[in-house]
Amino acid sequence: MKTIIEPFRIKSVEPIRMTTRVEREALIRKAHYNLFALYSDDVIIDLLTDSGTGAMSAAQWAAVMGGDESYAGSPSYYRFRDAVQALMPFKHIIPTHQGRAAEAILFETFGGAGRMIPSNTHFDTTRGNIESSGALAHDLVIEEGKNPQSEHPFKGNMDLEKLADYLETHGDAVPCVMLTITNNAGGGQPVSLENIKGVAALAKQHNKPFFIDGCRFAENAWFIKQREAGQANRSIPDIVRGCFAEADGMTMSAKKDAFGNIGGWLALNDDGFAETARNALIRTEGFPTYGGLAGRDLDALAQGLTEIVDEDYLRYRIRTNEYIIERLSALGVPVVKPAGGHAVFIDARAWLSHISPTEYPGQALAVALYEIAGIRSCEIGTVMFGRHPDGSEHPAAMDLVRLAIPRRTYTQSHADYIVEAFEELADRKDDLKGFQISWEPKLMRHFTCKFAHLAPN
Numbered sequence: 001m002k003t004i005i006e007p008f009r010i011k012s013v014e015p016i017r018m019t020t021r022v023e024r025e026a027l028i029r030k031a032h033y034n035l036f037a038l039y040s041d042d043v044i045i046d047l048l049t050d051s052g053t054g055a056m057s058a059a060q061w062a063a064v065m066g067g068d069e070s071y072a073g074s075p076s077y078y079r080f081r082d083a084v085q086a087l088m089p090f091k092h093i094i095p096t097h098q099g100r101a102a103e104a105i106l107f108e109t110f111g112g113a114g115r116m117i118p119s120n121t122h123f124d125t126t127r128g129n130i131e132s133s134g135a136l137a138h139d140l141v142i143e144e145g146k147n148p149q150s151e152h153p154f155k156g157n158m159d160l161e162k163l164a165d166y167l168e169t170h171g172d173a174v175p176c177v178m179l180t181i182t183n184n185a186g187g188g189q190p191v192s193l194e195n196i197k198g199v200a201a202l203a204k205q206h207n208k209p210f211f212i213d214g215c216r217f218a219e220n221a222w223f224i225k226q227r228e229a230g231q232a233n234r235s236i237p238d239i240v241r242g243c244f245a246e247a248d249g250m251t252m253s254a255k256k257d258a259f260g261n262i263g264g265w266l267a268l269n270d271d272g273f274a275e276t277a278r279n280a281l282i283r284t285e286g287f288p289t290y291g292g293l294a295g296r297d298l299d300a301l302a303q304g305l306t307e308i309v310d311e312d313y314l315r316y317r318i319r320t321n322e323y324i325i326e327r328l329s330a331l332g333v334p335v336v337k338p339a340g341g342h343a344v345f346i347d348a349r350a351w352l353s354h355i356s357p358t359e360y361p362g363q364a365l366a367v368a369l370y371e372i373a374g375i376r377s378c379e380i381g382t383v384m385f386g387r388h389p390d391g392s393e394h395p396a397a398m399d400l401v402r403l404a405i406p407r408r409t410y411t412q413s414h415a416d417y418i419v420e421a422f423e424e425l426a427d428r429k430d431d432l433k434g435f436q437i438s439w440e441p442k443l444m445r446h447f448t449c450k451f452a453h454l455a456p457n
């Protein structure tokens, strides 16, 4: 059979509240055109994020009942730890309530004024944690990774020449090297095993610890299996272990590739740093055997980690994105190619070329998608990355709109509805207007800033 079906049946459903276009126009105006400010029951299809929004399996819900809520030494922690170590062979596994808490603890040690931290592309919370420590965050993704039309199979790769130069030039100012797999901010594009090894070798040569932001490790491993020479016959868990064996530690948001609604961890090998990290954890998150999570959450994650590496799941997961991308391309909508792991990215700068980057074409597209179809997406462009620590504003490398696909949550008819919204939009896109920001906070402005329509000229 050629049709790749959802490899699950639905046992429990959540109703979607339908709204009209007139209602949505009023709702988004009231939200100051920031989609984060909408009430989620005013959204028909929520593609704001794939984080914590997935459907848990029957086996995960069963595991929830087995959660042990002891403050210290809960068997739930040991089941969680063993499930993590079965895939990521690190010595110390420190649970946190989500990924950014692991980052905050990491950069409490590795951040600080005068320091500089390279990655392929730092995710916004990673950048926020680095910058709020006083350090600088730099993105060294390969050139192909900035070109939405490039069909390079591993557009998330780090530019190894740039990294070598960076490490030579900045030497002591660099406390560690990071790598995000898959590269979320760059389109959910994967990093090859060869590139992971290359980054590890450079870090080692310069005596710097190497940390992987592993949020979407299973999707990344699927792409390695499909696209990298010599990897086709390896199992997904084996590829995953191969990736993490190269690193000295990792940060993780278990809200992605662990099928959790909440959770994360910091993992590492160094005993001294583990002690510092656990002390920070006790102060900020909780005792090291629960770290801000309930025992039941830890059990749900332990089970989720066994499900995320299933090849039938991963095949369906990536196929969903390919299906939407094929249909949008046929409509002439410029999409980031090839399909990424967790989302479909629209090149809003190219599609709405009449709106300049400083008038936020991505925001204009995201607002229009909501008004037309009740679809909530997320701008990943100049709104998110345009403001710099020195206060200046520049266009981001790309102005993308991300349609993040929650795991095991929507069906193919939802995908068809998304495509239909773009069909509607294609006829009217040239009438869309840009935005200005009427209020913004100091850091990570996209979450809370307010927008106003540009005055007609």
Ligand code: F0G
Residues within 6 Å of the ligand: 048, 049, 050, 051, 098, 099, 100, 101, 123, 125, 126, 180, 184, 213, 215, 252, 253, 254, 255, 263, 264, 404
């Ligand atoms: N790193 C990456 C690559 C991420 O995508 C995220 C979250 C984090 C770290 C932080 O993890 O949310 O558990 O604190 N990404 C979500 C998103 C929010 O929508 O892409 P967290």
